[in-house]
Amino acid sequence: MAFNYNNLLHIPERSLLEKRLTKAFFLKNFNLSAAEKKLVNSGIESMHWLASIKPSTANIPAHIEADYKYEEIQIMVCTVPDNKLKELAEKCMILFQKYIPYQMLVIVEDANEFIINVCDKRINKNEPTKRTIERYFITNSLSKLYKNSHSEGFYKVLSFSHINKTNLKLLYKSYIQAVVQYQAAILTGYYQLRSNARTEEDMQHLAAIEELEKDIVSLSSQIKKTSQLNEKVQLNVQIKNKRDKIEALKQMLITNGE
Known part of the structure; x- marks a missing residue:
């Protein structure tokens, strides 16, 4: 049916x-x-x-x-x-x-x-x-x-x-x-009903998260290709920074302010 x-x-x-x-x-x-x-x-x-x-x-x-x-x-x-x-x-x-x-x-x-x-x-x-x-x-x-x-x-x-x-x-x-x-x-x-203005902000946050996630995939691929320890460390630091930014953006999505 x-x-x-x-x-x-x-x-x-x-x-x-x-x-x-x-x-x-x-x-x-x-x-x-x-x-x-x-x-x-x-x-x-x-x-x-x-x-x-x-x-x-x-x-x-x-x-x-x-x-x-x-x-x-x-x-x-x-x-x-x-x-x-x-x-x-x-x-x-x-x-x-x-x-x-x-x-x-x-x-x-x-x-x-x-x-x-x-x-x-x-x-x-x-x-x-x-x-x-x-x-x-x-x-x-x-x-x-x-x-x-x-x-x-x-x-x-x-x-x-x-x-x-x-x-x-x-x-x-x-x-x-x-x-x-x-x-x-x-x-x-959390599912939260937002105003039109707040939804526009959330759209920007979601787009930024999407770009950061793409960057992390690219950096992870670079780590697999390099054999230099120093380069691996630098790439891992960049990945951590981007993950921290993603978490900060998620907190912005959670906040109730309009």
Whole structure:
């Protein structure tokens, strides 16, 4: 039996679509690369258009700016083969977000787990019908079979009754907030609902942690390659400094100040 994501999102019935999205939709309507065609034909098992949140179905005003349009929020589910989620999830998210110009919440799933993605999507000035992705926000794998304190907190703020419905921009930002705070909770052990301003700070902290972790991987690789003791010591000192910075950033994520 298919997993019912609306048990988490609680989208009002008027905004539900529950429509199958065919592979031909991507193959015929977009100029896909060879890798993208292979993904659609061989990597994706099925696609489901769960909901379309827009003024006419949700009574929530659109919001249009010079660089951004929040006219509709599309929610789609992409199913990949079992044990292929980690391999294919990011590719599927990029495919959906790249070619569909609306703001989107994309769920990629296999039989037992799923990953949720949202992103900042800006109007392409050279081709106004297209969008430029500024940044992706992606959860780690979430189990369909069990919950923990982090996922329970995450699902609570994803619920339609808890998100900001002032306009479609703030609604979509609520989804981004939820994902960012879930990412923070994985690192800190605490799920905390933040203001928009504080979420922006946390996004910067998470990005800095990600870069520091990449640096540590690179330095660790250098240690394995060198035979000089002094160089190994210096590299280990750099790794410790970066780990200390990561811990300091985690403490900033934990603090309650807005």
